[in-house]
Amino acid sequence: MIISIASGKGGTGKTTVATNLALSLNGDVNLLDCDVEEPNAHLFIKPTMDKVEPVTTFIPVIDSEKCNLCRKCTDICRFSALAVAGKTVLVFPEMCHSCEGCIEVCPEGAISASTRELGVLESGHSGNLGFYLGRMRVGEAMSPPLIKKVRTKERERDITIIDAPPGTSCPVIAAMKGTDFVLMVTEPTPFGLHDLKLAVEAVKVLGIPSGLVINRADMGNSGVKDYAAEENIPVLMEIPFDRKIAEAYSRGIPIVEAFPDYADKFRALYAKIEKYSSVEKES
Template sequence: MIISVASGKGGTGKTTVATSLALALAPDVDVTFLDCDVEEPNAHLFLNPALTGEQPVTTFVPEINEERCSLCRKCADICRFSALAAAGKKLLVFPELCHGCEGCLEVCPENAISAGSRSLGVIESGRIGKMHFHSGRLRIGEAMAPPLIRQVRKWENQSEITIIDAPPGTSCPVISAMKNSDFVLMVTEPTPFGLHDLRLAVEAVGMLGIDAGLVVNRADIGDDRVRRYAEDKKIPILLQIPFDREIAQSYSQGRTIVERYPDWADKFKGLYRDIMRIVMHKEHG
């Protein structure tokens, strides 16, 4: 079971929900937690894993053998991201623009291109008790998050529960984090901004064809337009978290909801049971 926890915007409490769900389930079942919010990973602040290793992640960039290169421009013509360009009698490479498709390798008639690499970032791994933890951290200045997210997702385990903390928003990194999940748990808040970005998130999840449900955070503020929207779109609201000063204070101290209020562990276990019922119902028609 792979559950992606996502949000249309930052600041809704996505990581709070993801880490609380993981901690509530971990005493009873095997859990793997993947922090795929690689531009701003912060799940480790709440889970406090004992880190056991760090894996560098690189991506392909072309290296040019100038003695073999005939400046035929075929590599530059196939590159849709302008990572290669012929200038005078020299072929220029712009590594930061390369998307790693390796098309230039395939079309070069002179075998003048070989596989180089550039750093994308690292994956930190560890444990919280029995829970496995893996977190991607994008290199400062690197713009391409999806390849690193895909590497983090290689640690997912279908034989146990994998919880993915996805990036906020609806761009390519979010799609990479949610794709092929069994369920997407969207965290929102009952505000005009929350509703606007929830609509975008629902569209993205709909294109992927994944079942989804909502957690409404700070549920007792704002208005009821998020609830009306969820009802109209037939998206179940699986959990509502009240606006609570002590929860906010605990968050600022790096403590999850289930640590501040142990009785909420049962509510998060119930959330998981509801997710299972939805997924099983779809599988059995």
């Protein structure tokens, strides 16, 4: 079972739900922090980190001795990563999408492969819990290749929980695509509702069964619940606003540690996820 946790709007509680769910489940669980721009799950899990490995992507290097300035590489590059300037071909590594088209078309064999660092993949554990996080290099623009690298760590164990980035564009798709269930976390405010609708559209594009957690459920209005009812999205859990929870969160203390009763609630959440993912599979 691979569960991705998404939201559309940022700051609604994705990491809170991902970490508390992971901590509540007994047994083999892998938690993958795929919010590689701003990974936070480790601040709550406090795992022992075993390994840090750099994650790189292809960029071209031009051998100016061999290059005859035929411009075939600059023609095929759709991302303006290559440009002829005077008697040389300039490479703009940060623009490169690593399609390797330039190497393919160079008739002189003047292009070879080098790498650009996207960030790092960190691996660790906390008891039974396997923990992986991607941390994008500051200044790097492209997160999907790093997200995909973090996701190579899923399926090694029974349950994988993916903490996805906010939004609805390519990084979120990279984190949700091919998962068994999308758990959407929202808050019952106009911003929460608006961005939830976008997230629901993204989930529909991917055709993955989904359910909803409403965080700070008593702050706001009924818009989110009305919408969930209209769209037939099951509300699987509600977490009320509690200043004590917010204060514990601010110090990096998971809810299940500050309020152990919540572990049962998160286990019940998992049971519902299992139920809804199998119901939708059958239908």
